[in-house]
Every structure is written in structure tokens, then in C-alpha cells.
Amino acid sequence: MTEEIIIAGFGGQGVLSMGKILAYSGIMQDQEVAWMPSYGPEMRGGTANVTVILSDNRISSPVLQEFDTVIILNQQSMDKFEKAVKPGGVLIYDPNGIVRHPKRKDITIYKVEAAEEATRMQSAKTFNMIVLGAYLKVRPIVKMENVIKGLEKSLPERHHHLIPLNKQAIDRGMEIVKEA
Amino acid sequence: MAEYKLMKGNEVIAEAAIRCGCDAYFGYPITPQSEILETLTLRQPWLETGMVVLQAESEVAAINMVYGGAACGKKVMTSSSSPGISLKQEGITYLAGAELPCLVVNVVRGGPGLGTIQPAQSDYFQSVKGGGHGDYKLIVLAPASVQEMNDFVDLGFELAFKYRNPALILSDGVIGQMMEKVKLSPVKPRWTNEEVIKLNGSWATTGKTADRPRNVATSLELDSARQEQFNHKLQAKYKEIQEKEVRFEKIACDDAEYLFVAYGSSSRICQKAIDLAREKGIKVGLLRPITLFPYPTKAIQEMAEKVKGILAVEMSAGQMVEDVRLAVNGKVKVEHFGRFGGMIPSPNEVVKALEDLIIKG
Amino acid sequence: MSDIKDIIKDENLVYKKTKVLTDNVMHYCPGCSHGVVHKLVAEVIEEMGIQEKTIGISPVGCSVLAYNYLDIDWQEAAHGRAPALATAVNRLHPEKYVFTYQGDGDLASIGTAEIMHACNRGENIVVIFINNAIYGMTGGQMAPTTLEGMKTATSPYGRDIKLNGHPLIITELIAQLPGTSYVTRQAVHTPAAVRKCKKAIRKAFENIGQKKGTSFVEVVSTCNSGWKLSPVKSNEWMVENMFPVYKPGDLKDE
Numbered sequence: 152m153t154e155e156i157i158i159a160g161f162g163g164q165g166v167l168s169m170g171k172i173l174a175y176s177g178i179m180q181d182q183e184v185a186w187m188p189s190y191g192p193e194m195r196g197g198t199a200n201v202t203v204i205l206s207d208n209r210i211s212s213p214v215l216q217e218f219d220t221v222i223i224l225n226q227q228s229m230d231k232f233e234k235a236v237k238p239g240g241v242l243i244y245d246p247n248g249i250v251r252h253p254k255r256k257d258i259t260i261y262k263v264e265a266a267e268e269a270t271r272m273q274s275a276k277t278f279n280m281i282v283l284g285a286y287l288k289v290r291p292i293v294k295m296e297n298v299i300k301g302l303e304k305s306l307p308e309r310h311h312h313l314i315p316l317n318k319q320a321i322d323r324g325m326e327i328v329k330e331a
Numbered sequence: 332m333a334e335y336k337l338m339k340g341n342e343v344i345a346e347a348a349i350r351c352g353c354d355a356y357f358g359y360p361i362t363p364q365s366e367i368l369e370t371l372t373l374r375q376p377w378l379e380t381g382m383v384v385l386q387a388e389s390e391v392a393a394i395n396m397v398y399g400g401a402a403c404g405k406k407v408m409t410s411s412s413s414p415g416i417s418l419k420q421e422g423i424t425y426l427a428g429a430e431l432p433c434l435v436v437n438v439v440r441g442g443p444g445l446g447t448i449q450p451a452q453s454d455y456f457q458s459v460k461g462g463g464h465g466d467y468k469l470i471v472l473a474p475a476s477v478q479e480m481n482d483f484v485d486l487g488f489e490l491a492f493k494y495r496n497p498a499l500i501l502s503d504g505v506i507g508q509m510m511e512k513v514k515l516s517p518v519k520p521r522w523t524n525e526e527v528i529k530l531n532g533s534w535a536t537t538g539k540t541a542d543r544p545r546n547v548a549t550s551l552e553l554d555s556a557r558q559e560q561f562n563h564k565l566q567a568k569y570k571e572i573q574e575k576e577v578r579f580e581k582i583a584c585d586d587a588e589y590l591f592v593a594y595g596s597s598s599r600i601c602q603k604a605i606d607l608a609r610e611k612g613i614k615v616g617l618l619r620p621i622t623l624f625p626y627p628t629k630a631i632q633e634m635a636e637k638v639k640g641i642l643a644v645e646m647s648a649g650q651m652v653e654d655v656r657l658a659v660n661g662k663v664k665v666e667h668f669g670r671f672g673g674m675i676p677s678p679n680e681v682v683k684a685l686e687d688l689i690i691k692g
Numbered sequence: 693m694s695d696i697k698d699i700i701k702d703e704n705l706v707y708k709k710t711k712v713l714t715d716n717v718m719h720y721c722p723g724c725s726h727g728v729v730h731k732l733v734a735e736v737i738e739e740m741g742i743q744e745k746t747i748g749i750s751p752v753g754c755s756v757l758a759y760n761y762l763d764i765d766w767q768e769a770a771h772g773r774a775p776a777l778a779t780a781v782n783r784l785h786p787e788k789y790v791f792t793y794q795g796d797g798d799l800a801s802i803g804t805a806e807i808m809h810a811c812n813r814g815e816n817i818v819v820i821f822i823n824n825a826i827y828g829m830t831g832g833q834m835a836p837t838t839l840e841g842m843k844t845a846t847s848p849y850g851r852d853i854k855l856n857g858h859p860l861i862i863t864e865l866i867a868q869l870p871g872t873s874y875v876t877r878q879a880v881h882t883p884a885a886v887r888k889c890k891k892a893i894r895k896a897f898e899n900i901g902q903k904k905g906t907s908f909v910e911v912v913s914t915c916n917s918g919w920k921l922s923p924v925k926s927n928e929w930m931v932e933n934m935f936p937v938y939k940p941g942d943l944k945d946e
């Protein structure tokens with residue numbers, strides 16, 4: 152099994168840490184993983200994306216043109232990455248702030264109202280975990296117990312009390328994701 | 332399984348330095364490698380192993396701090412990215428001329444000049460053909476994974492001390508910024524002062540004792556005849572390194588009709604390109620130089636006997652391809668494909684280049 | 693309702709952007725001091741009518757792209773070397789108004805030699821020195837001017853004098869060099885400070901016309917991104933913590 156994913160949105164949406172948790176979950180189930188961020192001068196509100204690859208085999212290129220799953224969290228990323236989904240692949244997006252919705256017919260498209268749900272949960276920080284939940288519902292490539300272990304590994308000790316809230320957010324994401 | 336960590340290439344360089352018993356690191360911030368100094372200052376190894384970590388006022392100062400530390404017979408290193416490495420060239424040729432071991436890490440970004448902070452491989456010439464003045468060579472290691480960022484710190488120091496020569500890890504913004512699964516090396520204690528005297532006392536400035544002549548770290552020799560003699564000695568050393576220390580990896584070469592030659596992050600992209608090409612029925616393999624000096628000339632020569640054409644893939648306008656051509660010596664067609672200025676070729680582009688430049692061309 | 697055309701008549705004008713500032717969108721973070729100082733330099737150039745005679749030397753740091761914002765000729769220097777470039781321009785174009793614009797890492801770390809010697813030679817130039825006590829561009833590492841105890845990416849537990857030495861109060865050193873005629877320390881955190889800073893910049897540029905040697909204007913600045921504070925909090929922090937070490941005022945005016 153090899154799953155090639157890109158998560159794209161604004162800096163500050165937790166794109167990079169969501170990728171990190173996913174990568175750690177892969178390690179927890181003995182897979183090879185790669186996490187490749189976009190990087191640049193820290194400009195507030197700039198775009199951020201991260202490629203995550205999980206595989207049973209040695210991982211080749213960490214830089215890719217097309218992906219099995221594309222997770223899109225803002226309009227710029229939609230414009231850039233809708234075309235990067237492999238035919239037959241998956242696109243997951245949060246419609247919040249999206250004016251040009253995806254149009255492709257050769258892929259499966261899912262919506263997750265993560266920003267809205269995070270507001271409802273009164274914690275903006277849960278946003279990326281809701282998105283992660285949506286992804287895991289659609290592509291159950293890592294076991295939930297390994298995601299929790301991944302969370303433990305990637306969060307500093309002082310934030311471990313937040314793990315139950317994160318777990319709750321992942322569950323919410325799983326519930327609210329729907330095919331567009 | 333528990334011993335695996337998820338870390339950035341740059342963080343791993345810092346961690347590996349602490350673990351391999353490095354005595355000192357001197358650096359100056361520059362993207363995309365600032366995480367090395369940042370990780371070290373966060374880890375505070377001076378409390379744990381006594382390792383010195385210092386943010387120098389410039390790259391010029393940092394490399395000369397390395398000279399001072401290396402001449403003490405200690406394991407000393409620095410890191411930077413392309414513009415900073417250019418500034419270090421003076422210090423590096425003095426280190427080579429004084430036959431001092433040290434480790435330099437270059438996390439390459441696109442140039443020339445201030446250029447871009449995005450990844451590139453355009454410092455190949457500077458690294459293997461001598462970036463500073465005079466006839467000298469560095470031992471150059473090209474990691475292609477975060478794991479190799481770990482492994483090559485220890486290996487780099489080992490080779491540097493074995494040959495009393497500066498070693499360079501030639502990485503780039505992809506490997507430096509990427510996180511992968513990594514197994515960190517076991518912790519080795521730093522050499523004690525007694526061990527330094529035992530291992531390096533014949534040349535290091537450890538304090539002159541009655542039982543030995545004074546040790547002087549210098550690259551100066553005003554007598555030309557002796558300077559020529561010294562250069563012969565250096566050349567003999569480089570020849571020995573060329574004979575003994577070549578490292579490379581071959582992937583999917585057994586039945587290959589075509590060959591990619593690529594190092595570092597380009598070699599990763601080529602591995603994906605191999606999968607894509609083979610899906611199309613194109614039998615292509617990869618030869619990945621791990622040491623760039625010494626270069627795997629012989630291995631490439633041998634492959635040239637077997638394949639119909641070779642594509643050198645680099646994130647540069649064509650630098651390493653010259654060494655591939657020298658090795659192949661006209662036997663088969665050799666072309667270069669690269670993106671540069673901070674652009675990274677995609678695996679699909681590489682396959683297309685193979686088809687256009689080598690198979691059809 | 694009055695027509696927009698009536699409203700934007702000249703006699704109704706209360707404020708206008710100087711034409712020396714281009715229309716390019718600045719890349720600076722909201723709240724950053726660089727933008728204000730750019731505007732002041734641009735206004736001085738316009739008011740003195742020296743746009744055609746001014747040559748700027750931009751550094752390596754957040755203001756590396758200053759050449760996108762001031763509509764004059766520019767040279768972009770290697771990290772720390774702006775005073776060397778300015779020296780040559782001053783020698784070859786003695787009639788021009790040459791200024792460098794440098795951050796604290798650029799001027800007081802990697803470029804210490806160049807700035808000392810340019811000032812010591814008394815090059816007939818202006819130096820605008822933005823001291824925000826941090827490396828903004830590269831993501832908030834320690835600068836030579838970082839205060840004791842201040843947390844940065846490379847002093848994560850606070851600057852420790854034993855490990856990293858003292859904050860370098862370089863402007864006081866520069867003031868001792870006989871080549872300098874005017875050395876001052878300003879800030880741009882309040883409207884009054886902005887007006888004062890502009891006067892200082894104007895005086896520095898006028899000194900070039902009078903061939904007075906080097907004029908050096910330090911602007912104690914904020915970097916809210918690097919300091920991880922809001923712009924308002926940053927100004928408060930600056931007044932409370934930076935001013936006692938980097939005291940505003942003229943150090944030399946000959």
C-alpha cells in the first residue's frame with residue numbers, strides 16, 4: 152500500500168501538524184513515511200502545504216505532481232491542486248471560503264464543514280483534527296489507536312491533556328464528512 | 332519500532348552531531364538550514380556532553396572557529412546554505428591546506444548570488460572541483476534521505492579524521508526540510524583530552540610536551556620545492572580516497588536498458604520516475620553516487636557497457652553530468668535534465684526527458 | 693449627494709502618499725517598523741527633490757526588497773556588505789545622495805567590519821540602521837542586539853550573556869569614530885516619534901549635501917512576528933525593554 156496525500160491551506164490552519172500526526176500514525180503501524188512542507192519567509196496568512204506519503208515500501212520521491220488524496224482548505228489551493236488528484240482519486244475540501252467549487256467528474260469529492268464545526272466546538276484549534284477525521288473516514292489507512300499514538304508522539308507533553316478533545320474532533324470529522 | 336523518530340533532516344544533523352561525540356558546532360542562521368543551530372540551542376548539549384555550540388557573527392568567523400577547533404584535534408563542524416558556504420571557501424581551503432579534519436554541511440538553495448531559499452543542487456562544482464583556491468579536494472557525501480543525514484555525520488567525521496581532510500555533507504532544501512522516519516545512532520561519548528592526544532597528538536595543538544616537537548597548524552610553505560612535495564602528498568591522499576572510499580547505490584539496474592545518474596533528492600525523484608517508466612515498459616535503472624568525491628567513475632563506466640543511454644538528473648543547469656560524460660567517455664549517449672533556481676523536477680517530467688532526450692533523441 | 697469627483701479635488705486633500713513610494717504591496721508583516729521608515733525616507737527624498745540623485749543600497753534581511761518600494765535606483769548588497777558598496781558609489785558619484793538601509797544582523801553582526809570602516813573613513817553617506825533586536829527574515833534568530841534574557845529561535849531559553857556575550861550597542865561605538873558627524877537614535881512607535889525620526893533622516897540627508905561625512909540614524913524598531921507579540925504590545929515592550937539599553941536621542945551632532 153502507498154498513499155500519497157497533499158494537504159493545502161493557509162498558514163495557521165494546522166496543515167503541517169495534521170500532516171505530522173498522520174505521518175506519526177504511519178510509523179506507529181510500521182510503515183515508511185515522508186512529510187515534505189512548503190517553506191519560505193514567514194509571511195502572515197500565506198499559503199502552506201504539506202505532502203505526506205505512507206507506504207509499506209521504501210518511499211521514492213517526496214516531491215510529487217499528482218496525489219491519491221488532495222485535502223483543500225482555501226481557494227488558492229483549490230485553484231492549484233484540484234488538477235493534482237489522480238484519476239479515480241479523492242478530493243476532500245472545506246467549502247468555507249470556497250467560491251469556485253471542484254468540477255472534476257473522474258474523482259470522488261467530499262465536503263467537510265470543518266471551520267463551522269470548530270466554531271461550534273468553540274475551539275479553532277480543533278479545525279485540523281476535524282479535517283483529519285474526515286480524511287480517515289474516507290481513507291481508513293491508519294488505525295485509530297495509531298492515530299492516538301501519533302498524537303501523543305507529535306504533541307509536546309504539556310499539551311497531552313488536549314488529546315481527548317482532539318479525539319472528539321476527529322470523531323466529529325468522521326460524522327460530518329459527506330460526498331459532495 | 333519505538334526507536335524510530337519522525338524528524339526533519341536538519342534536526343537530525345543536530346541530533347547526530349551530539350550523539351557522535353562532536354566537540355563543537357559553529358554556525359550562522361540562513362534558510363533552509365537554520366533548524367540545525369536552532370535544534371542545538373534548544374537541546375543545550377553543553378549541559379549534557381560539554382559540546383560547544385556558538386552562533387558566530389558570520390560564516391567567515393564560523394569556519395575559522397572550525398579551523399581553530401579542528402587544529403586542537405577535536406571533532407568540530409559547521410553548517411550553512413549556499414551563500415554562506417561561499418563565504419566559507421577561504422577557510423575551507425586553509426583547512427585542506429593545513430590537513431585538518433572537520434565536517435561542513437551545505438543545505439543547498441538556488442543561486443547564483445542571493446538567489447532563492449528553495450532547494451537546488453547547483454553547488455556541485457563548488458563542492459567537488461574545489462570552491463576555494465589551490466589543488467585540494469573535500470570528501471563529499473550526498474545524503475538522499477533523513478536517515479542518511481543521521482548516518483553521514485558520523486561517517487563524515489570518520490573519513491575526515493582517517494584522511495585528515497575536511498568532509499562535506501552536500502544536502503539540499505528538500506532533504507533538510509523533509510521529515511522521515513529515522514533511527515538515530517547510538518550515543519558515543521566525546522573524546523577525552525587524553526584520547527585526543529593519543530589519536531591526534533602527532534599533529535594537533537594540544538600543548539607542546541617535552542617528548543615531541545612542536546605542532547603547528549599551517550598551510551604556508553614558502554619553499555616551492557617543498558610546497559610541490561606537499562602537493563604530491565595531498566594528491567597521493569586523494570588517490571587513496573578515490574581507490575578506497577567510493578560509495579554508490581544501484582537501483583533496478585539488472586535488466587536496465589537506460590540509466591539515470593542522480594544524487595541526493597534528485598535520486599529520490601528518479602526512483603519514482605523508474606516506477607512510472609517501467610509501467611510504460613521502459614526498462615530504466617538508477618545509479619546513485621553517495622560519495623561525489625570520490626566519484627563512482629568505474630561503476631558508471633561499467634553501466635555504460637550495458638545500457639543504451641544515460642540521463643543525468645540534477646537540480647542544476649548541468650554540473651555533475653560532466654563527470655558522467657568523463658566516465659562514459661563517448662561510449663553511449665549522455666544527456667542532462669534539470670530544473671533549477673529552486674524548481675524541483677517532477678517524476679513525470681523526468682520520464683518525459685528520458686523519452687525525448689535519450690530514447691527518441 | 694456630492695459626486696466623488698468633487699470630493700477628491702486638490703483643495704480637499706489632507707494626506708497624500710509620496711510619489712517616491714511605489715504602489716507595490718509591501719511584504720512586511722502588519723505592524724512592522726520597516727514600512728514606516730521606508731515612508732519617511734521616501735518623503736525626505738521627495739521633499740528635498742533628490743529622487744534623481746539618490747542611490748539606495750539595500751541589505752540582506754527583511755528589507756532586502758526595499759528596492760521594490762522606493763522609486764529610486766538601488767543596489768542590492770551581499771549580507772553585511774552594503775557600506776562597502778556605498779563607499780564605491782560615494783567615491784565614483786560624489787554628487788549623489790547615497791544611503792544604506794540595514795538591519796541589526798546585517799550591520800552589527802556579519803557586516804561589523806564594513807560599517808566600522810566606512811564610518812571611520814567618513815564616507816559621505818547616510819546609514820539607516822533598523823534595530824529590532826532579532827533576525828526577522830530568517831525566522832527570529834538571535835541578533836547581536838538581542839537583549840539579555842530575550843527569547844529567540846537560537847536563544848530559546850533567553851539570551852545568556854555567558855554563552856552569547858552582551859547586546860552590542862554599536863551606535864555608541866560608531867559615534868566615537870571621527871568620520872561620523874551626526875549619530876542619532878530614533879523610534880517610530882508614536883506620531884511624535886515618527887515626526888522626530890523624519891527630522892533626523894532629513895538632517896542626515898542634508899549633511900550629504902554639506903559634505904559632512906557619515907550620518908548614522910538608528911531606528912529602534914519592533915518585529916512583532918519575531919517577538920511573538922501583537923503590534924501594540926510590541927511597541928510597549930520596546931519602550932519598556934529596548935529604550936533603557938538603546939536610549940533614544942542624539943549621540944553626536946557636529
Ligand SMILES: Cc1ncc(C[n+]2csc(CCOP(=O)(O)OP(=O)(O)O)c2C)c(N)n1
Pocket residue numbers: 359360361362390414415418445752753754755771794795796797798799822824826827828829830835915
Ligand atoms: C551570507 C549570508 N548569510 C546568511 C544569510 C541569511 N540571512 C538572511 S537575512 C539574515 C538576517 C537578517 O536580520 P537583520 O539584519 O536583523 O534584518 P531583519 O530581517 O530583522 O530586518 C540572515 C542571517 C544570507 N542571506 N547570506
